[in-house]
Amino acid sequence: MRYLIVPFIIYILAKTEGVLSQDEISKERSPEFWRKNAQDDLLIKLSKTLNLNKAKNIILFLGDGMSNPTITAARIFKGQNEGFNGERDSLSFEKFPTVGLSKTYCVDSQVADSACSATAYLTGVKSNYQTIGVSAEVKLNDCLASKVEKNQVDSIAVWAQNNGLSTGIVTTTTVTNASPAGTYSHTPNRGFESDVYIRALNQSLEDCEDIAKQLIFRDPGKSFNVILGGGRKNFLPNSTTNGNRLDNLDLIKHWEDSKLNWKRSKIMSKKARTKYVTDRESLLNVDFRRTDYLLGLFNRGHLDYHLDSKSRQPTLKEMTEAAIKVLQKNNKGYFLFVEGGLIDKAHHVNMAYKALDETLEFSKAVQKAVDLTQENDTLIVVTADHAHVMSMAGYSDRGNPITGIAGQVSNIDKLPYMTLSYANGPSAGQHSNRGLRDDLRNVDNIGEKDFQYPSLVPLQYESHGGDDVTVFARGPWAHLFSGVIEQNNIPHFMAFAGCLGNGLTMCSNDYK
Structure with a gap:
C-alpha cells in the first residue's frame, strides 16, 4: 500500500514548493495575466529578424x-x-x-x-x-x-x-x-x-x-x-x-x-x-x-x-x-x-x-x-x-504528478488509470486479470523508474x-x-x- 502514501506526499510537496501556489492560482484567474503573457510573447516574436547568414x-x-x-x-x-x-x-x-x-x-x-x-x-x-x-x-x-x-x-x-x-x-x-x-x-x-x-x-x-x-x-x-x-x-x-x-x-x-x-x-x-x-x-x-x-x-x-x-x-x-x-x-x-x-x-x-x-x-x-x-x-x-x-490522458488537476495516476476513475469499472499509458507493449495484461483491470491504488511501484506503464495490445516490444x-x-x-x-x-x-x-x-x- 506504499503507493497510497508516496503520491500524497509528492502532491503536498508540489503545492508547498510552488507548483500550484496560491499566488500562482490568483494570477492565472485574472484575464490580464494571460493577455500580458501573450503580448510579451508577441513582442519577442516581433523583435526577431530573419537570419540569412551562411551557417558555418x-x-x-x-x-x-x-x-x-x-x-x-x-x-x-x-x-x-x-x-x-x-x-x-x-x-x-x-x-x-x-x-x-x-x-x-x-x-x-x-x-x-x-x-x-x-x-x-x-x-x-x-x-x-x-x-x-x-x-x-x-x-x-x-x-x-x-x-x-x-x-x-x-x-x-x-x-x-x-x-x-x-x-x-x-x-x-x-x-x-x-x-x-x-x-x-x-x-x-x-x-x-x-x-x-x-x-x-x-x-x-x-x-x-x-x-x-x-x-x-x-x-x-x-x-x-x-x-x-x-x-x-x-x-x-x-x-x-x-x-x-x-x-x-x-x-x-x-x-x-x-x-x-x-x-x-x-x-x-x-x-x-x-x-x-x-x-x-x-x-x-x-x-x-x-x-x-x-x-x-x-x-x-x-x-x-x-x-x-x-x-x-x-x-x-x-x-x-x-x-x-x-x-x-x-x-x-x-x-x-x-x-x-x-x-x-x-x-x-x-x-x-x-x-x-x-x-x-x-x-x-x-x-x-x-x-x-x-x-x-x-x-x-x-x-x-x-x-x-504513449498517450497522455485523463482530466487531472494541475500539479498532479505526470508519472502518477490520473485525477479521475473510469466511469465504467470505477477504477483509476494512469495519466501516461501505451497503445501496446510488453506490459499489456500486467495490470489486469481475466480482462478486469487491477486497482492501481494497490500497486506499490508506481512512480519508480522501472515501473512499466499500462498498455492495451500485448507485444514483445511497444511499437x-x-x-x-x-x-x-x-x-x-x-x-x-x-x-x-x-x-x-x-x-x-x-x-x-x-x-x-x-x-x-x-x-x-x-x-x-
Whole structure:
C-alpha cells in the first residue's frame, strides 16, 4: 500500500514548493495575466529578424522516438521535479524561434523505423523500412542491390567533408545503431552492425559489409573527427572479453593505427593527434585543444539509462560538449549529429518514467550546444525520427504528478488509470486479470523508474507511432523548417543554409 502514501506526499510537496501556489492560482484567474503573457510573447516574436547568414556550423539533434506527447510530458516532468508549474515550463529547444512538423513514413511503410527515417533526415532520400543509406530500389536484406552504386545515397556528413568541414557523431546507443549509421553506412539491414549478424542470416560477407567495418574503413566514417557512444562489442573480435566479431578484426586498433600517418590538415605537415577513451573520467580529462580525432566507446552495447549509469559513463551533455570542443577548431566549420537514443529504448519497454528522464538529458545536451555556439553562424535543428504510442490522458488537476495516476476513475469499472499509458507493449495484461483491470491504488511501484506503464495490445516490444514529429530550429535560415514538411527535406534545408552538397544553396548563383 506504499503507493497510497508516496503520491500524497509528492502532491503536498508540489503545492508547498510552488507548483500550484496560491499566488500562482490568483494570477492565472485574472484575464490580464494571460493577455500580458501573450503580448510579451508577441513582442519577442516581433523583435526577431530573419537570419540569412551562411551557417558555418550545423548541429542536428535527434531525439529517437521523441513524440509530441513525450515532449509535453517531459516538460511537465521537468517542472514538477524542480518544484515549479510543469505545464508552463519548457524544454531548452522549445524556446527555438522556428517550429514545424515532419512526416515520417517510409517508402514501403506507414510507420517508420529508425533506419528508413535516418536515411530521410540525413541523406535527403526516403527509403524502405529497416534499410540505411540506400534508395527504395533496395529491399530488406538485398545485399547485392545495396552494393550497386546508384542505389547508394550519401549523407550530409559527406557533403560537409567535401567542403572541408569537420564531422562527428554522438549517441547514447551503439555508434552502429540505425540513427548514427545513417550518417555513414549503406546497408540493406540495420541489424548488420557486426559481421556476426550478417553470418546469422547466412548472407555473404562479400556482398554485405557490416556497419562497424564501414565506419572504420570507409568514408565518411573513417574521416569523422568525433565518434562517441556505445557498441564496443561490434569493434572487437569474439576472442576478447567484450567482442563479438568472427572475422578476428580489432577495429579499434585499426582506427588508432590508421591515424598515425594522417596529417592534421592538407596544409599542415604535423601528424593528427588522436585519443581513444572508454569511460567518463577519461573523456572529461581529454585535452580537446590537442585532439584532432576522438573515439569514445563507453559500453559493450548501448549506454546505460541516465538513471542507471552511476557516473560510470558520460552524459549526453558531456559528450556533446566534448564533440563541439574538438570540432570547433576547424575554421571552416563542422557538422555534428547528436542522438538521444534511449528515449526510444525506454518507450519500447513501456517505461515512461525513464523515457521522460532521457528526454530531459537530451534537452540539457541541446542547451549545452546553445551555450557553446553563436546563433548568427550555427544552425541547430532538433527533431525526432518517429513517434511512439504513449498517450497522455485523463482530466487531472494541475500539479498532479505526470508519472502518477490520473485525477479521475473510469466511469465504467470505477477504477483509476494512469495519466501516461501505451497503445501496446510488453506490459499489456500486467495490470489486469481475466480482462478486469487491477486497482492501481494497490500497486506499490508506481512512480519508480522501472515501473512499466499500462498498455492495451500485448507485444514483445511497444511499437512506433506514425504521427508527425516536431522540428525545432535556431540559427541561419531556421525559418525554412516551419510548416509541415517531408522528413527528407531536412538535410536539403540544412545544406542550403551551409552551402553544402549539389543542390540549391544560399551561395548558388541560381539563388542569388
